[in-house]
Amino acid sequence: MPETTARPTPGTAASTADPEPTRSLxxxxxxxxxxxKSSLIALLCRELDERLRIGVITNDIYTDEDARFLRSAGVLDPERIRAVETGACPHTAIRDDVTANLLAVEDLEADFAPLDLVLVESGGDNLTATFSPALVDAQIFVLDVAGGGDVARKGGPGIGRADLLVLNKTDLAPYVGVDVEQMVADANTARDGRDVVALSRHDRSSIEALVAWLDGVLAGFRAGGHEPVDPGPMAPHFHADEDGNVVEHSHADGADDHDHAH
Ligand SMILES: Nc1nc2c(ncn2[C@@H]2O[C@H](COP(=O)(O)OP(=O)(O)O)[C@@H](O)[C@H]2O)c(=O)[nH]1
Ligand SMILES: [Mg+2]
Incomplete structure (x- = not known):
């Protein structure tokens, strides 16, 4: 009789009574x-590739630079890393019109079925950009301690309500005069106790904390107990329109308060 060596389908390992997830987290x-963000995704791939089947989607304005960086990092089969080119406003492609990203995720899931985890990197043009819960089940918001200790306190929907806030590059804190403990305390206050991880790729215990957080979310998702949370729309912000004029607008859901094309 031929032996089966296939890896267990997600959700079936512990008990056949577990509900079978229809797709990846x-x-x-x-x-x-x-x-x-790209470095964190590379880190997660490196840590988890042995035991999880992973795919990655990147969002860049006009290039596939993030996807190329991740492919060259050699942390994942390059074919499992796909780029969405978002055009002028990358925050729109993860929040207001997620069609291109959803199609990319679904294609990846279909081509490499079954996947356990698909990581979607935002275009990162804006401090307050958030993902729509129609696109992702959970979201991480990444800040750089070298961006200043005040950022976590000043808040924004992603900082306040993403499933996890990562305060990244803590190894740089002594060089930029940032008190990481204070920044974590400010973040905890701004987030009403939602999860915060102070991370550095040079600090093994911080990497383990990040992986433990992800394992917890994945376990909840597989058990059918995970509820996607919407951090809310991005705050009003400024950027240039097609004619180079500075435009202020918000992406409050459903609001169409600006006449430039995205
Ligand atoms: N010192 C330090 N640098 C980091 C760390 N993580 C990322 N970086 C660097 O930060 C820069 C920006 O990283 P990248 O992942 O491209 O940022 P992204 O634009 O958010 O995707 C790169 O030069 C990385 O090598 C870290 O933990 N410590
Ligand atoms: Mg990047």
Whole structure:
């Protein structure tokens, strides 16, 4: 009799009574440019690739730079990393019109079925960009301690209400005069006790805390007990329109308060 060596389908390992998830856990990673989103995704792939089947979607304005960075990092089969080019406003592609991202996630899930986890990196153009719960089941918001100790306290929907806030690059704190403990305390206050991880790729225990958080979310998702939370729309913000004029607008759900095209 041929032996079966296939890995267990997610949710079936513990007991056949477990509900079978119909798809992967979709996890968004948002935050401003340079805070370390791509690096965090590479880190998670490196830590989890042995035991989870992972796919990655990146969002860039006009390029596939993040996807190329992740492919070259060699942490995952390059075919499992796909880029969505978002055009002018990357925050729109993860919040207001998620069609391109949803199609990319579904294609990846279909091509590599079954996947356990799909990581979606936001374009990272804006401090207050958030993912729609129509696209992801859970989301991480990434801040860089070198961006200043005040950022966590000043808040925003992602900082306040993402499933996890990562205060990244804590190894840089002594060089930029940031008190990480104070920043974590401020973040805890701003987040009403929602999860916060102070992370550095040079600090093993912080990496373990991040992986433990993800394992907890995945376990809840597989058991059918995970509820996607909507952090809320992004705050009003400024950016240039097609003619180079500065426009202020919000992405309050359903609001169409600006006449420039996205
Ligand atoms: N010192 C330090 N640098 C980091 C860490 N994580 C990421 N970086 C660096 O931060 C820069 C921006 O990272 P990247 O992942 O491209 O940011 P993204 O724009 O948010 O995707 C890169 O030079 C990374 O090497 C960290 O834990 N410590
Ligand atoms: Mg990136």
């Amino acid at each position: 979709r996890l968004g990673v948002a935050g401003p440019v340079g805070t370390g």
